Amino acid sequence: MSSVLNAEQQARLTTERDLHVEMLPGTELLEDVGNLHRIHAHNVANSTVLVPQPSSSPDDPLNWSPKWKTIIMVNQCVFVALSIMPSQCIAPLSPIFEAQWNKNATQVALLTGVMVIALGYTNFVIIPCAHIFGRRPTMIVCCIITLATDIWMAAAGSYWSFMAARLINGFGTGANESMLPLVVADIYAFFIGLMIGPIIAGNIAARVSWRWFFWVCVIAQAINLLGLIVAFPETRFNRDQPPTLAQEASQEASDNEKSPQATAEVENQNVFVTDESLEHGKPSRKQFNIIQGIDRKALSEVWIHLWTPVEIFFYPIVCWAAWTMAGAANAFLLLVLFESPILSNPPYNFSSANIGFANFAPAVGCVIALLVCGPFCDWVALRATKKNHGVFEPEMRLPALIPFLAISLIGLLALGIGGQDKWPWEAIIIVGFGFFGFLTVSLPTVAITYAIDCYKPISGQIMVTSTVVKNTFGFGMTYYINDWIVRDGFIPATGLVIGLAIALPLVGMIGLMIWGKDLRRLTKNSKYHQF
Template identity: 30%
Template sequence: MVFRTLHDLDSTAGTVRLVEAGPAHAAHRAGTDIVLVPQPSTDPNDPLRLPQWHKNLSFSILCSYVFLVNFATGGLSPAFYDMSIEFDKSVAEMSGLLTYCVLALGLGNFLWVPCAEYFGKRPVFVVSSAIFFAFLCWSATAKSFETLLTSRVILSIAGGSTEALGAAIVNDLFYLHERGAKMGMYMVGLTLGNSVGPLIGGFVAETIGWRWFLWLSTILSGITFAAVVLFVPETRFKRKYDDGIIPTNGREVESKSPALEIEQTSADGNSLVPARKTYWQQLSLWSGIPEDVSFFAILLQPFPLLFYPAVFWAVLGYAMSLVIVIAINSLYSFVYQAPPYNFNAGISGLINAAGIVGNLFGAFVSGYLLDRFCEWMARRNNGIFVPESRLPLLVIPGVLVPVGTLMFGFAAQKQMNWAVGYVGYGLVAVGLAATANIAMVYVMDSYYPVAAEALLLINGFKNVVAFGFTYGVVPWVESSGYATAFGTLAGVYIFIMFLAIPLYYYGAHIRNHTSSKWKLVTL
């Protein structure tokens, strides 16, 4: 077990040169002044050196996997009203089919991330997608509520591998200047699953029954499993994180190995660079295990990161965004399928059409637009990128989410026109994509060497927090009313967004202190 500071692994603490004037060379994005951060190594098996089509294909498959996990777990919500009659269960009991899945998705991170660090990411994705497929089959054939709930909890634990690890793959395959856009794609998969699932699930449940929605999910999961087996390579790679052109104490230093194509040789003239793996070698489920770190140490490694202000804030921001979305998903069928609306499952599920629009807009803001904004900020800062430049765009979800939360709460309480609640949900959906993506990319930029561990905490604990809130949201609404409950949720979200202001102004000092003074178990 080795205790080191993050500064020992990456002396930049997230502050790097992103834009460099002058002619572009191998260390730059082709034809631009954007510096490649991190610099790819000379190893031909470095994931950063994979062909772009292979990177995009692998990442797209994992985005499809995270989409399907949320599609399958959240897609039954429009049918809860009819299912409560079929199984003779209360509103609170039926909401457990969603809230317990949320908890299981979060807890699954605490299993899969350490396994990925120890055994590799590829075997984790293959095994978890196989379990997910098997228990979806069981879920579709469940004869009792208890069997259905159990199978959904287990498939959610399996699907938890997509949350932190799916995002961590961005660090493995892509550069800093691509990070926001790729994470935006990841959030599109995650958030659209939460919106498209209920949208389709409502109409499927209404026309041919809720079990057929689960069979549809099973078929799609089988296709995804095959794609993971055939096209997702191992991306675990031991990297020197601060290779490249970086600012150090206000001065620029050149990379120790800026010429990317120079082949390293030993004293006897033999090449030290390994041979490129064949396609079939890339499909191996075994890539070795760490020799000097135990699995138990890897299990404990992430938890001290929760005390890092950026990580703690990201947990709160992502969790609160998810809480509001899940609260609405748990309740809207009981609002719109009851008097005075009397919608059927398919029509009530159309609220998710607004959610899809909100998800896509939020992903655009926190993806492509965020990357371009950070490049602009870096140029204004003499080419230097700081992770805090990700935070100003939080003003967009910071305004839209509270407005949408209040709209849904008051529309349900006062039985306003259905469009008020639907539009409110669309505004809330902006926050799930934008807040979560900005929070995770900010943490990835700040603590790159332990990004997977930080994402484990963010994705694990935000689901635990979300479960705590949403588990009690039904009795809370029943006792206090929709307006009070959702007004409180809006207030908590606003408070968390205000906490980003001190991070913006003092984040660099905090990053440098935590990276240079606080020691962690490192691989």
């Protein structure tokens, strides 16, 4: 690793010397400085410097062709969408389960709660396994667990059998929560599955049987498994060995001053370094093996990986990101718990099928957020980076939260007040439900991306911390929200979520824009930057 670190250290020292900028962890140089020249996106001289820098190997996932990256992205999006479908399907099925098993609303809500708690805590195991055994075998095992428990749920003959199946299902589905940032750049595609599940569940239950919804999930998960085996290569890659192109770039920059025969391109005395493998690589046969090599270093540090999510919770940046994700995700859980009590009762009297159809609104909001949020967040950050002489600070992303917070607040008010005062269903579903989908994606996208920018080596552990916080709070919500609604109506519960999903992110955003770099300075020597 020393060669890579030396190159990175050289880049940071050069930047600090020439631009008088403190290069803390998270601060990145996105332009060439001095004699240090690095690889740019698409091998285009005026594009952004790649961080991290790819190796020279065509097997390096950073070098894979756009076709292979698209295949893997689609594969992962399908995996998370189909795997997560059973988790949030309870809302349109609640009246059916209450009647079939003679349970009250709180007991039926716990069918969601037990899966939520398993989804969070199982990642303490999934992430170390992904580091030790590889992403590919870990995902395949999780998919098999999900497939087996989908069969169990479809055939369950009692409330307690069904609950046990959902609990164990969470152990497999948990891969959707924290594995995604290790595999693909966009970690929030799985939220589409949260909206698709209730749509399908409500309609199949209304027209055939609730069991058939889970048999559909079985078929989907079998397709998932086949897709993982065929089209998901191992993405774990060791970049610790030379040659490192960043070092070679620096050397070539120096040589170009002396020799016109150098391999780097020289135009107007500017050196431009290219990577011949960039966007032309592809996975090797070895990367499609079911069993990948064991990472002995990760195995020897397994206890560190288990402890890391607990310790970093007390890092203010990670703690804020975790609670922001918890607020957004549990706002959606509030929607899941609200929709049946609101829509199945007068004056709406929606059937299970129509309650399911109502979830098209958050699905559309989610898709719009997926299309808008990432590019807008990057645009805000890159615009600030250009003004900062090509030096990127993670805090430059945070202003992107402002319009998303405003949209989210409107959606929460429309759901809570509209449900309480019996607004027209169009306002509740289009504005309330639709803006909820936007909230569920946009706020976690900005917050978690910011935290990962600050602590890149532990992106998986950041997601573990966030999902544990999110799902622990969500499990608690399934205990008290329904009784609270019956006693006090929809507005007080909505106020709680506004505090968690809007006020806390807003206050944290303002504080981190002012003191975020100071907080990163306090942890600049943390061992987690060396993972």
